[in-house]
Amino acid sequence: MPKKVLALVIVAVAAIAGLALYYFVLREKGIVEKIKEKGYIVVGTSADFPPFEMVNEKGEIVGLDIDIAKKIAEKLGVKLVIKDMAFEGLIPALLSGDVDMVIAGMTITEERAKVVDFSIPYFEADQAVLVLKNREDIKSVDDLAGKKIGVQEGTTGDFWVTDNLAKKGKVKEEDVKRYPKLTVALLELKSGGIDAVVIDKPAAEMYAKLDESLKVAFVIKTGEKYGIAVKKGNKDLLQVINQVIKELIESGELEKLIKKWFG
Numbered sequence: 001m002p003k004k005v006l007a008l009v010i011v012a013v014a015a016i017a018g019l020a021l022y023y024f025v026l027r028e029k030g031i032v033e034k035i036k037e038k039g040y041i042v043v044g045t046s047a048d049f050p051p052f053e054m055v056n057e058k059g060e061i062v063g064l065d066i067d068i069a070k071k072i073a074e075k076l077g078v079k080l081v082i083k084d085m086a087f088e089g090l091i092p093a094l095l096s097g098d099v100d101m102v103i104a105g106m107t108i109t110e111e112r113a114k115v116v117d118f119s120i121p122y123f124e125a126d127q128a129v130l131v132l133k134n135r136e137d138i139k140s141v142d143d144l145a146g147k148k149i150g151v152q153e154g155t156t157g158d159f160w161v162t163d164n165l166a167k168k169g170k171v172k173e174e175d176v177k178r179y180p181k182l183t184v185a186l187l188e189l190k191s192g193g194i195d196a197v198v199i200d201k202p203a204a205e206m207y208a209k210l211d212e213s214l215k216v217a218f219v220i221k222t223g224e225k226y227g228i229a230v231k232k233g234n235k236d237l238l239q240v241i242n243q244v245i246k247e248l249i250e251s252g253e254l255e256k257l258i259k260k261w262f263g
Contacts, residue, residue, distance in 0.1 A: 040079040044099035051261035086180035088154030121225035128204035147195040150185040153178040
């Protein structure tokens with residue numbers, strides 16, 4: 001074999017070997033490939049936000065968000081593992097790799113989008129003020145002045161109260177009570193420790209429906225959009241999630257799921 005031909009063969013073999021080494025050893029696997037290899041996807045949620053995520057009488061975590069998460073797992077061909085935690089712990093869990101995605105009625109905001117990537121929106125909502133049914137003195141934002149307000153820590157309800165009440169001097173900072181779980185805030189409301197709870201409208205309406213001692217005093221128009229969060233850079237997983245959401249919207253199945261959980 002001529003030396004020139006031999007040299008070309010050696011170069012070709014080296015190139016193929018290099019590509020093989022990269023593909024099988026050095027190439028960083030995408031998150032979707034890793035999820036499929038382990039056979040399950042871990043979703044982080046905060047199961048105190050009906051009808052999006054809540055614990056039923058059997059102790060199972062169910063809701064609109066969970067049904068969507070199941071569709072994503074189905075698309076990937078893997079099992080769904082649900083991790084329930086306090087809302088403010090969801091993004092840290094995502095960043096640390098404890099969960100693969102977060103679906104928890106989470107509003108897409110500029111601040112959150114700096115640290116995670118969001119899917120396309122799948123739901124729109126406003127904020128609402130939840131009070132005891134016998135309260136007649138709270139009917140508008142102005143009526144919240146001087147009151148003790150409960151919020152779930154790290155939520156857009158928390159942000160709204162901070163920006164529109166505490167920072168503007170309408171309520172004292174110490175009178176903004178932040179709780180890890182909405183259920184704890186509601187217990188404090190019912191015991192008289194706080195005057196109102198500011199939470200997303202769908203959850204407020206559901207709690208008022210389930211508990212006759214509560215009512216929605218009024219709605220705060222915020223025009224929020226919910227999205228599913230993934231770790232920044234996990235574009236392959238985000239692509240699958242967006243595909244599932246688009247399919248649910250275009251097929252009308254998302255509307256059916258919303259009717260299922262909202263009645």
